[in-house]
Amino acid sequence: MSTFLWVIFPYICLATFVVGHVWRYRYDKFGWTTRSSQLYEDKLLRIGSPLFHFGILFVAVGHFMGLIVPQSWTERAGMSQELYHIVALLGGLPAGIACLVGLAILVYRRRTVGPVFRATTVNDKVMYAVLAVVIVLGMWNTIAGTLLNLGIAGDHYNYRDGVSPWFRQIFWFQPDASLMEGAPLGFQLHALLAFLLFAMWPFTRLVHVFSAPIGYFTRPYIVYRSRDERPGTATGTRAQKRGWERVP
Amino acid sequence: MRVMAQMAMVMNLDKCIGCHTCSVTCKQAWTNRQGTEYVWFNNVETRPGLGYPRGYEDQEVWKGGWEVTANGRLRLKAGGRLTKLLNIFSNPKMPSIQDYYEPWTYDYETLLNAPAQDTFPVARPTSLISGKHINIEWSANWDDDLGGSTEHAAKDPMLKGIEDKVKFEFEQTFMFYLPRICEHCLNPSCAASCPSGAIYKREEDGIVLVDQDRCRGWRMCVTGCPYKKVYFNHKTGKAEKCTFCYPRVEVGIPTVCAETCVGRLRYIGLMLYDADKVLEAAAVEDEHDLYEAQRSVFLDPRDPAVQREAERAGIPGDWIEAAKKSPVLKLITDYKVALPLHPEYRTMPMVWYIPPLSPVVDVIKDTGYDAEDKDNLFAAIDALRIPIEYLANLFTAGDTRPVEAVLRRLAAMRSYMRDINLGRDPQAHIAEAVGMEEEEMYEMFRLLAIAKYGDRYVIPTAHGEQAHALEELATDCPVSSFDEELLDSSGPFGEGSGRGAVTPVAVENLKMLQERAQSETLVSGGGKRGRVNLLNWDGRGMPEGLFPQRQKGVEPPSGGDSPQQPTDDRSVLEDGQARPDNVAGADGGQQR
Numbered sequence: 004m005s006t007f008l009w010v011i012f013p014y015i016c017l018a019t020f021v022v023g024h025v026w027r028y029r030y031d032k033f034g035w036t037t038r039s040s041q042l043y044e045d046k047l048l049r050i051g052s053p054l055f056h057f058g059i060l061f062v063a064v065g066h067f068m069g070l071i072v073p074q075s076w077t078e079r080a081g082m083s084q085e086l087y088h089i090v091a092l093l094g095g096l097p098a099g100i101a102c103l104v105g106l107a108i109l110v111y112r113r114r115t116v117g118p119v120f121r122a123t124t125v126n127d128k129v130m131y132a133v134l135a136v137v138i139v140l141g142m143w144n145t146i147a148g149t150l151l152n153l154g155i156a157g158d159h160y161n162y163r164d165g166v167s168p169w170f171r172q173i174f175w176f177q178p179d180a181s182l183m184e185g186a187p188l189g190f191q192l193h194a195l196l197a198f199l200l201f202a203m204w205p206f207t208r209l210v211h212v213f214s215a216p217i218g219y220f221t222r223p224y225i226v227y228r229s230r231d232e233r234p235g236t237a238t239g240t241r242a243q244k245r246g247w248e249r250v251p
Numbered sequence: 252m253r254v255m256a257q258m259a260m261v262m263n264l265d266k267c268i269g270c271h272t273c274s275v276t277c278k279q280a281w282t283n284r285q286g287t288e289y290v291w292f293n294n295v296e297t298r299p300g301l302g303y304p305r306g307y308e309d310q311e312v313w314k315g316g317w318e319v320t321a322n323g324r325l326r327l328k329a330g331g332r333l334t335k336l337l338n339i340f341s342n343p344k345m346p347s348i349q350d351y352y353e354p355w356t357y358d359y360e361t362l363l364n365a366p367a368q369d370t371f372p373v374a375r376p377t378s379l380i381s382g383k384h385i386n387i388e389w390s391a392n393w394d395d396d397l398g399g400s401t402e403h404a405a406k407d408p409m410l411k412g413i414e415d416k417v418k419f420e421f422e423q424t425f426m427f428y429l430p431r432i433c434e435h436c437l438n439p440s441c442a443a444s445c446p447s448g449a450i451y452k453r454e455e456d457g458i459v460l461v462d463q464d465r466c467r468g469w470r471m472c473v474t475g476c477p478y479k480k481v482y483f484n485h486k487t488g489k490a491e492k493c494t495f496c497y498p499r500v501e502v503g504i505p506t507v508c509a510e511t512c513v514g515r516l517r518y519i520g521l522m523l524y525d526a527d528k529v530l531e532a533a534a535v536e537d538e539h540d541l542y543e544a545q546r547s548v549f550l551d552p553r554d555p556a557v558q559r560e561a562e563r564a565g566i567p568g569d570w571i572e573a574a575k576k577s578p579v580l581k582l583i584t585d586y587k588v589a590l591p592l593h594p595e596y597r598t599m600p601m602v603w604y605i606p607p608l609s610p611v612v613d614v615i616k617d618t619g620y621d622a623e624d625k626d627n628l629f630a631a632i633d634a635l636r637i638p639i640e641y642l643a644n645l646f647t648a649g650d651t652r653p654v655e656a657v658l659r660r661l662a663a664m665r666s667y668m669r670d671i672n673l674g675r676d677p678q679a680h681i682a683e684a685v686g687m688e689e690e691e692m693y694e695m696f697r698l699l700a701i702a703k704y705g706d707r708y709v710i711p712t713a714h715g716e717q718a719h720a721l722e723e724l725a726t727d728c729p730v731s732s733f734d735e736e737l738l739d740s741s742g743p744f745g746e747g748s749g750r751g752a753v754t755p756v757a758v759e760n761l762k763m764l765q766e767r768a769q770s771e772t773l774v775s776g777g778g779k780r781g782r783v784n785l786l787n788w789d790g791r792g793m794p795e796g797l798f799p800q801r802q803k804g805v806e807p808p809s810g811g812d813s814p815q816q817p818t819d820d821r822s823v824l825e826d827g828q829a830r831p832d833n834v835a836g837a838d839g840g841q842q843r
């Protein structure tokens with residue numbers, strides 16, 4: 004069971020995540036969008052959406068710090084365990100709260116604004132449910148984890164000794180399930196549901212995250228494109244393709 | 252010099268009768284789908300009025316288009332790239348559905364299902380957005396014909412500076428219609444606003460399109476376009492906009508709005524321009540100079556140097572020929588009667604307008620004077636400040652001089668032609684008074700008043716037929732080349748595929764429609780290689796091949812042997828009845 008939960012299940016989810024995205028990109032570019040609902044309502048969105056997004060993006064950065072960067076690195080940089088957790092709490096808590104409040108506003112809006120509710124699919128609802136639970140559990144872990152770690156309440160648990168190495172091991176293809184067995188239930192559920200969310204990701208509107216338009220900073224303002232990328236269509240100012248030069 | 256070709260349109264506002272046919276046909280063709288109920292790629296506004304979406308012209312509110320910075324550079328009015336991305340989670344300047352209007356339908360069902368009762372059952376309006384019953388309070392043309400204008404029209408942003416002088420009382424105001432489509436700008440701010448780079452300008456003909464596969468629904472383009480001609484499809488979550496009917500234009504047929512225009516006031520043709528000069532022209536400091544600046548970007552295809560450069564840029568010969576004959580070129584460059592809509596947005600719009608003389612003419616008529624007399628008209632143009640300032644706010648960023656010049660030309664043409672129509676001697680001095688030759692004036696009259704289909708629409712084909720043909724050849728199933736039998740008639744997937752038919756059916760259909768629209772005689776849906784194409788058969792005459800050939804010795808039906816010149820004498824002769832007069836979707840031969 005432990006192997007399934009902490010080794011097989013994560014791999015299934017990650018594989019679905021990767022293959023799903025490739026599949027969706029190839030076969031459903033047309034469906035790859037934020038499905039913005041701003042046309043219907045924008046007062047609540049104006050508050051909720053930035054709160055949620057800035058919150059969750061900050062939280063994502065926090066996860067990178069906590070999961071990917073090993074404890075030994077921060078220690079070598081002269082950051083003590085306590086200091087790290089205080090920084091994590093000070094940074095993570097506001098971001099988490101912003102994210103949660105934003106999410107609450109967005110969900111409230113989805114439910115109460117008629118046209119937005121009409122445009123909400125079952126897919127959206129399931130995604131929202133999982134996303135909300137993951138975020139709430141995550142928040143809980145941040146608070147509880149810090150307390151545990153600083154030994155203020157309950158047994159000592161440092162997720163950077165347990166969850167983080169396990170997470171990194173997944174990418175070296177030798178995860179040690181026992182590392183997760185010892186983690187508190189909150190962490191276990193958060194990790195499992197997060198992987199479930201990853202598995203759902205490519206099939207929901209969340210795909211929009213991977214088209215975050217960073218290229219906007221570097222591309223020229225006006226994009227010119229040829230009428231037709233097919234061979235033999237050298238008209239206008241477009242150069243002829245090699246082998247398809249027109250007979251003069 | 253970097254020569255580029257641009258498909259452009261001019262509309263002659265004097266001839267618009269505000270019938271909305273263009274809007275309706277466009278909607279039927281492009282936006283009759285879920286998610287685009289509220290979308291009108293073509294809409295017709297009554298001016299003065301708020302337009303659609305409500306008050307879109309007030310860029311202090313909507314922040315569309317470009318502005319020049321203190322150091323003379325262009326900047327998106329809604330903010331640069333960083334501002335855009337910081338605001339991406341919720342766009343601060345996006346019109347809501349209420350600014351357009353909440354589209355609705357009626358529950359006709361109650362009409363059918365209502366039991367017998369004393370009062371008539373009513374079909375109540377139901378919102379297509381919320382699904383609830385609504386009270387209809389606004390639409391895409393709510394203030395049509397100045398309806399409710401005492402309340403609404405006073406809020407028209409274009410009345411700025413003259414609001415106190417305009418009275419919205421019956422018979423004391425002026426009014427005209429303004430049909431609008433996407434401007435297919437030379438410097439499109441919609442494209443510049445798109446974070447994913449999904450909106451592009453086509454190199455060949457300058458048509459601005461949204462790549463539906465690349466659009467990610469960031470909805471920044473809606474804000475970026477000052478004309479509010481990019482719409483958000485709320486079902487697909489993607490932006491959509493007027494396509495200049497590119498599938499039609501590519502095969503040489505005018506856009507749906509132009510084709511169906513009742514007033515025949517739309518002209519389509521090419522403009523050549525120097526792409527290197529666009530930014531500079533769009534960034535001139537004084538708004539009043541923008542009209543001239545945009546004209547300076549255009550190139551004259553009759554100039555051999557331009558022709559050489561155009562050829563070097565890869566513009567095909569027939570395109571250069573078409574550019575020379577372009578009615579748009581004549582109206583913009585030669586006669587100088589067409590003006591851009593809102594040049595102050597600095598997007599370099601490419602759908603231009605001939606401002607209406609009618610507000611002036613109407614006033615003279617009402618006062619009982621001769622409204623076709625040059626001096627009366629000229630005096631009125633000088634005296635009637637209000638309509639002219641209003642027109643200037645629309646077409647020249649408030650500079651009245653170009654508007655006056657155009658109206659004088661139109662007025663001169665009016666009185667010059669009156670003499671000719673009444674059989675009097677034409678008076679050369681009328682033409683001279685507005686700096687034109689007599690012949691030029693007559694040509695202008697012909698183009699504005701009685702131009703034929705082929706003169707109003709000079710649209711070179713996109714050489715797309717070859718592309719498809721070549722591709723079909725290249726990707727053809729090799730098996731078919733062994734099948735000598737099939738080679739001539741049909742391919743492995745039936746008629747229209749493989750080697751047998753190098754012209755795709757869609758292109759063939761459009762070609763035939765075009766032939767019908769442009770021919771001098773009524774033609775029936777002709778066949779190709781004896782095939783019957785019922786898609787194009789309009790019910791008149793008998794398409795060749797509909798019936799098997801008669802036996803030898805019997806007169807063949809008058810379909811003729813040549814598929815190129817089918818006649819429909821039969822329909823004329825049968826029962827001695829006149830043929831129905833509607834030439835579906837086209838100016839057939841008879842009204843020339």
Ligand code: HEM
Binds near residue numbers: 110
């Ligand atoms: C990476 C940068 C991101 C960008 C640029 C972005 C952008 C957007 C935009 C434009 C919308 C549409 C808002 C509207 O008009 O209705 C949206 C909605 C949404 N995004 Fe993001 N997003 C990003 C990251 C994320 C992340 C990391 C998540 C969560 C894991 C997320 C979850 C959502 C959800 C749940 C909605 C739906 C909100 C609603 O309408 O109820 N986004 N996003």
Ligand code: SF4
Binds near residue numbers: 481
């Ligand atoms: S008018 Fe058309 S091309 Fe110009 S900015 Fe608007 S949508 Fe873009």
Ligand code: SF4
Binds near residue numbers: 267
């Ligand atoms: S069809 Fe022609 S005349 Fe009728 S509203 Fe449209 S532009 Fe005007």
